[in-house]
Amino acid sequence: MSGKGGVGKSSIAVMLAQILAHDGRKVGLLDVDICGPSVPSLLKIEAQPVMDSQWGWKPIVSPQGNIKTLSVGSLLSSGSQAVVWRGPRKTALIRRMIKDTLWGRLDDLVIDTPPGTSDEHLTIIKLLASTKPDGAVIITAPQKMSAGVVSREIRFCQKMGLPILGIIENLSGFCCPCCSEVSQVFSSGAGKYLAEKYSIPFLGSLPIDPSMSSVQQRGLSMKEEHPHSGVSEAMSHIKRRVIEAVEN
Numbered sequence: 001m002s003g004k005g006g007v008g009k010s011s012i013a014v015m016l017a018q019i020l021a022h023d024g025r026k027v028g029l030l031d032v033d034i035c036g037p038s039v040p041s042l043l044k045i046e047a048q049p050v051m052d053s054q055w056g057w058k059p060i061v062s063p064q065g066n067i068k069t070l071s072v073g074s075l076l077s078s079g080s081q082a083v084v085w086r087g088p089r090k091t092a093l094i095r096r097m098i099k100d101t102l103w104g105r106l107d108d109l110v111i112d113t114p115p116g117t118s119d120e121h122l123t124i125i126k127l128l129a130s131t132k133p134d135g136a137v138i139i140t141a142p143q144k145m146s147a148g149v150v151s152r153e154i155r156f157c158q159k160m161g162l163p164i165l166g167i168i169e170n171l172s173g174f175c176c177p178c179c180s181e182v183s184q185v186f187s188s189g190a191g192k193y194l195a196e197k198y199s200i201p202f203l204g205s206l207p208i209d210p211s212m213s214s215v216q217q218r219g220l221s222m223k224e225e226h227p228h229s230g231v232s233e234a235m236s237h238i239k240r241r242v243i244e245a246v247e248n
């Protein structure tokens with residue numbers, strides 16, 4: 001989750017799912033961003049329809065075969081169709097995506113959310129309350145200016161009784177494709193600042209990596225394509241911290 005748009009929530013949700021699946025865990029990836037779903041394009045499954053059965057929707061299996069996923073983007077006939085849905089319909093749709101979908105046994109269910117604190121967030125938190133979700137992973141940009149909107153997201157989770165597993169700072173410096181040196185492009189430190197302010201774990205930071213867009217356009221995994229990149233190494237560290245936070 002993040003109060004801010006475009007900070008990498010979807011990219012990180014997908015990478016976390018891929019890296020957990022790479023470890024042999026059974027992973028589900030649910031995209032509840034109704035207005036701007038991006039998981040189908042990040043996994044390159046836009047053309048695949050969701051099959052219905054008498055027991056509910058069948059999640060789409062990622063091309064690599066290791067992630068079960070469901071997104072509103074896949075439930076619409078055309079991926080580019082704009083959806084303007086109001087509260088009750090959104091709630092009903094998200095409820096079906098959780099309760100009437102054949103997820104099967106999963107070790108982890110990663111959920112990608114839209115920016116802010118919308119109907120989608122309220123619905124998902126209420127639906128999952130009885131199952132005691134492990135918690136939220138908060139994403140921030142490095143600039144201190146982002147801290148305000150991200151703070152609101154943190155306070156929202158606290159108010160809703162949703163545990164926070166920790167915070168990730170994304171777009172934190174530029175990782176040179178030639179020598180892997182990281183240079184600071186923006187002011188930085190919002191992640192650590194927020195972690196200290198709210199006493200939540202700092203999970204790590206991810207640099208800006210120019211190879212990410214081509215990997216995403218091909219629906220591939222950073223971990224598989226560029227295992228030694230700054231982003232892949234940071235994600236491995238973040239995955240371990242997330243698992244630690246869940247176990248604690």
Ligand SMILES: Nc1ncnc2c1ncn2[C@@H]1O[C@H](COP(=O)(O)OP(=O)(O)OP(=O)(O)O)[C@@H](O)[C@H]1O
Pocket residue numbers: 004005006007008009010011012033036038113114115170171206207208209210212213216231
């Ligand atoms: N570490 C990174 N290095 C390079 N590009 C990145 C990085 N993180 C995210 N991006 C790019 O930034 C853009 C926004 O990322 P993404 O869609 O994951 O953000 P989001 O928070 O899910 O956005 P929204 O609020 O619209 O849902 C994408 O084009 C993605 O490829």
Ligand SMILES: [Mg+2]
Pocket residue numbers: 009010011033036038112113114
């Ligand atoms: Mg997104």
Ligand SMILES: [Zn+2]
Pocket residue numbers: 176177178179180181
């Ligand atoms: Zn260089």
